[in-house]
Amino acid sequence: MQDARQSLKTTPIIKRMPIIFIVNGFPKSGKDTFAKILATSYQVANVSSVDEIKDIATIMGWDGEKTPESRKMLSDLKDFTTKYFDLPFNDMLSKVGDNLNKDFIVLHIREPEEIDRMKKYLDTNGFFVYTVLIERKEIMTEKYTNHADENVYDANYDAIIFNNRSIEDFVERVLEFANVAIINPGIFNKVYTNENDKN
16 A cells, blocks of 8 residues: 555646545445545545535534434525536635645535536546545435435445445455546546445
């Protein structure tokens, strides 16, 4: 892993541009854990498209608890601020600019159209960008109350990482994925989608 990290810092195009993972998945699938695992071995910025939305909701009286009702409220508020101010998109771009010294930037984006929009924008501006779905079978049968959760599978993903076994297994998968992205930037494609890997 150390050799891979060293190659990241000595490859010219990546030295000035962090690799970006746009991450999605159902609630409790392991999206934040994915970022925390990366941060054990790399310099990582973890950015959500609802960071600013949560701040606004808190000012309005939200207590921070994640319930089905509050998730829908955050989704509706995000839709509003996107339609009239494009706040989530612009906030994420600002934070990408603030973290160009990192190895990886993890962007949490839920809506398929916004995932596609961000990937195209960053691709155009010279970043290596991978869209990643974190999948966990045991939470896939839950009932969801907003379109972001309901439309998880409507996006096109470059990779799927399954989180169905132990935390040790998930750590191994995430770090292996990062290693592949570092060594082969630009040609990575769905190495975690074979049937045997879903269990």
